[in-house]
Amino acid sequence: MQRFKKRQIEIPAEGAAMLADAIGRIAQPSRRAFVQRSLTLGGLTLLTGCAPDNQESIDAALTGISRFNDRVQGLLFDPTRLAPTYPDFMIAQPFPFNAYYGEEEIREVDGDSWRLELSGMIADRKPWTLAQLRALPQQSQVTRHICVEGWSAIGKWGGVPFSHFLRRVGADLSAKYVGFKCADDYFTSIDMATALHPQTLMALSYNDQTLPPRYGFPMKLRMPTKLGYKNPKHIQAIFVTNTYPGGYWEDQGYNWFGGS
Numbered sequence: 737m738q739r740f741k742k743r744q745i746e747i748p749a750e751g752a753a754m755l756a757d758a759i760g761r762i763a764q765p766s767r768r769a770f771v772q773r774s775l776t777l778g779g780l781t782l783l784t785g786c787a788p789d790n791q792e793s794i795d796a797a798l799t800g801i802s803r804f805n806d807r808v809q810g811l812l813f814d815p816t817r818l819a820p821t822y823p824d825f826m827i828a829q830p831f832p833f834n835a836y837y838g839e840e841e842i843r844e845v846d847g848d849s850w851r852l853e854l855s856g857m858i859a860d861r862k863p864w865t866l867a868q869l870r871a872l873p874q875q876s877q878v879t880r881h882i883c884v885e886g887w888s889a890i891g892k893w894g895g896v897p898f899s900h901f902l903r904r905v906g907a908d909l910s911a912k913y914v915g916f917k918c919a920d921d922y923f924t925s926i927d928m929a930t931a932l933h934p935q936t937l938m939a940l941s942y943n944d945q946t947l948p949p950r951y952g953f954p955m956k957l958r959m960p961t962k963l964g965y966k967n968p969k970h971i972q973a974i975f976v977t978n979t980y981p982g983g984y985w986e987d988q989g990y991n992w993f994g995g996s
């Protein structure tokens with residue numbers, strides 16, 4: 737990874753405090769590691785062309801670095817490298833629930849009337865029923881889910897390899913992004929390379945049972961190569977695009993690539 741040349745700059749005490757605070761508020765571990773390894777106020781100055789001296793300009797500079805970090809992670813991502821898998825006995829009991837709301841607000845989606853909507857750079861945009869998705873080839877995996885809130889757990893998800901589905905509907909595989917809208921107000925988006933990764937699943941089951949509401953019924957995207965917040969539950973719509981779609985947490989400062 738490229739290192740920024742250090743320039744000797746006197747950091748005013750309150751500037752250093754603001755910088756420390758801004759770095760402290762960065763939630764994503766790889767972003768944090770990246771920042772700690774390569775960021776100095778001098779580095780920020782070189783990147784942005786002026787010395788950031790207030791909270792806003794420090795935040796703007798950090799966002800710029802996060803985007804740069806997205807590109808680095810995208811370049812480093814090996815589409816054939818598999819995330820570790822685990823034996824069944826290591827599956828967490830019970831597997832944790834998490835969302836931007838509490839368990840009492842878990843969304844109850846009606847599987848019979850549910851349709852998966854498709855839009856954007858996809859040849860065949862007809863909606864899919866749950867039964868149609870269940871009729872596609874299925875795969876299962878025992879992998880570790882890592883949440884930036886400080887927990888990780890091993891779980892077993894089964895479903896349709898996303899690369900199979902994307903090819904089946906004639907998605908433009910040269911597009912940059914795949915975006916997801918959920919039955920709650922959640923949304924996120926991923927890079928095409930991760931969408932096509934062999935362990936990226938449209939998960940329809942958890943622990944060999946129909947995916948329960950708490951884990952995202954009727955369908956979630958499960959990616960062991962990405963952090964928890966990149967794994968959308970209760971997916972309602974999928975779109976393929978070259979326009980950066982952002983995400984619920986990403987728009988609040990979480991690193992977009994979110995690799996784990």
Ligand SMILES: Nc1nc2c(c(=O)[nH]1)N[C@H]1C(S)=C(S)[C@@H](COP(=O)(O)O)O[C@H]1N2
Pocket residue numbers: 831832833834835836837882883884918919920922950951952964965966967968969970
């Ligand atoms: N629709 C939706 N998907 C979501 C979230 C959410 O709030 N809504 N939270 C994300 C976060 S931060 C985590 S850690 C995982 C939690 O998944 P789990 O409940 O299966 O553990 O879901 C992710 N996907």
Ligand SMILES: [Mo]
Pocket residue numbers: 834882883884885964965
């Ligand atoms: Mo999370």
